[in-house]
Amino acid sequence: MNTKILDRVNGPADLNKLSADELTELANEIRPLLINKLSQTGGHVGPNLGVVELTIALHTVFNSPVDHIIWDVSHQAYTHKILTGRKAAWLSPDHFHDVGPYTDPQESPHDYFNIGHTSTSIGLADGMAVARDHRGDHENVIAVIGDGALSGGLAYEALSNAATLHSNLIIVVNDNEMSIAEDHGGLYKGLAQLRATNGKSPNNLFKSLGLDYMYVEGGNDIPTLLAAFTQVHDIDHPIVVHVHTIKGLGYAPALANEEAFHWHSPFDVQTGAALAPSAGRTYADVVLDELDAQIAAGVPIEAITAAIPGGFHLKKFAAKHPDRYHDVGIAEQQSITFAAGLAKAGARPVAFENTTFLQRAYDQLSHDLGVNKLPAVIVYSGGHVTGGDPTHQSTFDLAMLTNIPGFTVLVPANAAELTAALRWALAQNDWPVAIRLPRGGVDDSSEITDYDPNKMRELQAGHRVALLAIGSMLPLAQQVADKLQADSGITATVVDPRRVDALTDTKELHHLAANHELVVTLEENSLAGGFGEKVSAYFGPTNVRTLNLGAKRRFDHKQTRDELMNEYKLTVATATSAIEDILD
């Protein structure tokens, strides 16, 4: 690859030595590097290709890290990383994994926050600007936020607050006309009108919130961007710079299919085809099949997503049932409050959520659904140890969901149990129900005829030791039982509790207490606020001892799943050993 200009850029200060033509050439050098690495590692394709020029222009005009540039979601910060001393991670496959996918203060003084959720940048910038003012300093504070992220209510709260500041704050709206999928909401009518009128439309969200405003049509043209940013450099009040960019620019497959290339697994550069096509049927498909059946049977299902249809194959659902499909934008709060309204009026809403993003709707889960006992169904991904970035860690699902009164939380272990759980949830009218999707490929091997979430399922009858394992931990529990048998002749009881928010199967609980000296729980979510603690509290007053195995209350950073599972004693050897230590 040609890196003639990039070879001279070891930090943002080097950009000032380059002409506008050389900066444009630099963009042309960076884009193939991005595509090359992304095709091998996977990652956010479209967002990064769209902001190459924007990033170069920002780092040319502003003086990072004295001036502060805060990247919303920060999944578009690859060029920022390349320009701030981390280009090696794009030049050689040996270094591809030296940097993470999001901004990270541990990587560079040019990164201020670990960010992976949307819509935070303006509020963070607002805080940094106020602290700067009280320090008596005058650096520029710049938030870069996409049009998709503007649909999150936090961005709006922060815009309204930013308008009250009497000092420098530059909000760059990177408008590529797309969220993860297409944009949804009336907000986007207004933005489209602004783009169509070169910023002149009277329907201007930013002005209506009291903010100064500038429109920049050429968001992928370096001279245009340099002029715009030079104009607002050191500005003495908050301003929105609305920049029109092209998501996926410079890579035809990404332009042709913006949603698929928002984030893409490794792909063939020539064709854009995925190198390892996805394996077909997933647990989301199991859910969608059941929803099809329910709709056919006349159940008034309404499917809801907060801008992440891809993870659940919801576009398939939308094609079949267009008026029953609702993408509310990156607006998890609204996804749940909307569901509450639907449920109250007799519809059967099913919200598809990712647990780390669903955190945004904690109050809506509690106040709108829980207090009101509305029978919405939440189908969610997460609840598993994955390693990777702490901003997307999904091990806090049970801490969030199982302590809200009224929520029934089900952790099915296979396809049959998932379908049964969903059917049960849709057949009752008393409570909201959350269902965690099982981990991994679809296990279609089981059949279930007697599903009742208030009845635990005993997989193996035993004595002395009982293993209560939820969802993905059931196969491990069976292996641990085998090893206990082999090691010490103990036949352990193995139980799938099915429901994890409360211990309702008193018959099985009495049986466990009567015939066991140790009850072990296995869960791969965080132990704090999780299932095991509830089991320990239940048996606390008795002579039964308990041991909770699960993830730590900790944000993990760049460890692998294998490393973490070993540390958490969620392998056959470590779990068995922990149990045997107590029995000795």
Next chain:
Amino acid sequence: MNTKILDRVNGPADLNKLSADELTELANEIRPLLINKLSQTGGHVGPNLGVVELTIALHTVFNSPVDHIIWDVSHQAYTHKILTGRKAAWLSPDHFHDVGPYTDPQESPHDYFNIGHTSTSIGLADGMAVARDHRGDHENVIAVIGDGALSGGLAYEALSNAATLHSNLIIVVNDNEMSIAEDHGGLYKGLAQLRATNGKSPNNLFKSLGLDYMYVEGGNDIPTLLAAFTQVHDIDHPIVVHVHTIKGLGYAPALANEEAFHWHSPFDVQTGAALAPSAGRTYADVVLDELDAQIAAGVPIEAITAAIPGGFHLKKFAAKHPDRYHDVGIAEQQSITFAAGLAKAGARPVAFENTTFLQRAYDQLSHDLGVNKLPAVIVYSGGHVTGGDPTHQSTFDLAMLTNIPGFTVLVPANAAELTAALRWALAQNDWPVAIRLPRGGVDDSSEITDYDPNKMRELQAGHRVALLAIGSMLPLAQQVADKLQADSGITATVVDPRRVDALTDTKELHHLAANHELVVTLEENSLAGGFGEKVSAYFGPTNVRTLNLGAKRRFDHKQTRDELMNEYKLTVATATSAIEDILD
């Protein structure tokens, strides 16, 4: 009181039989009833006085409960209750407590939701409208939301979604120019311009979000309102009806002091003076005194509130340190993300929150503060059994806060411990810290010289039984210990754990394990996800038994604190008996 017209109104249908003049007279009859009851029971004065005419007009034009009127926050629904069959609760002191302060489906088919948090009405209405469309029905769906509640991001998410609907949805913006306190944010510049221009200002938030819009200046004039609502009745698309009302209208003291009369304790009707003036120094004052001292010592404190300065006496702080006081509006998410930006840039933010509203910021506490390990301090009220409305229940504080990695959560028991906890939190740079304000009047009797949150405080040395009691439960624990001594000669150990998110005092924990057969925890927050479960999990593998006493995982409804504390075994008799049952 004159109730000549009201005597003829037993439901909304009766309003149609009245002339506009009679409806105006009805408003004049209702207002003294509101003031009379409010002066005796306390409650939301200004919000209810402002919407008397608006409510009469809505119930005259629309056909509730076939048409659905959803009241945001629902603290302004008294006239709605009077008109929908519940007027007895305003006519006779014997019935004053027959109805609750918020809408409640258990009270009336005219109420759809238990609502007590702001900004939910538009999203709920959006869901009801979509369900209606799929049913093939055509009733009107109306959300009534105040200008204050518009500062919450959920309202914005819902406005943007509402704009995509192709059917009836009427959003009445009740603009009384006030939040709980004064409005904060650029949003309010735009609303003021709309009021000043009779709705003609180009800076129109609602139009910028793609919504149709109508302005109504005379929000307390029945004929004007009837005309406006008749115009939008059965409208075939979403519209915002922006109505200018006067908060506190008809009661001079409420007009003169809108913030104090947003919610007011019982007062003298003639003067507006509180019947039981507040008792002086509170735990919030203890915090503010320490912040004054820290600021004097050069610590860059920034105080933040999400529109509830009154509960913490923050106006006193604002008067002394105007540029260090930040009311972000009813925008809890922003209150925390803003704090994260401040902390990152070297300031020391202290956010004052109420735990039930802080739920809105769960993701910001986790992702913005927790992942980033930013040393913001959260001082919060709640965490106590209060009885009252489930929408404001405050027993979920530890379930929310203590399971987020990195948060240190402190539960001081008195003024000295509160000051020490705050000092400790502000002196460290490693983590966010949440501090629960103690319950009740200020206990200034203790002194603390050796505060360390990682060292438990042993109040009484004993054996066999240890009582770990947090905050307000310490006096109870000491009484229980006395009763155990008297009943059975057991000298119990009594411990204040101080820190409740993690068990870090290994020396004390070893001591407890070595010398006790039963460890009892006492907390008046919800047990699920709380402190006791962590203690039970810790001792699970040992021979020490545990008993967790605390509030149930349940939304309580209209019970008193005394009833609940008895049920939760948090009285001397019930707690001692529960302990003795295990020891027998």
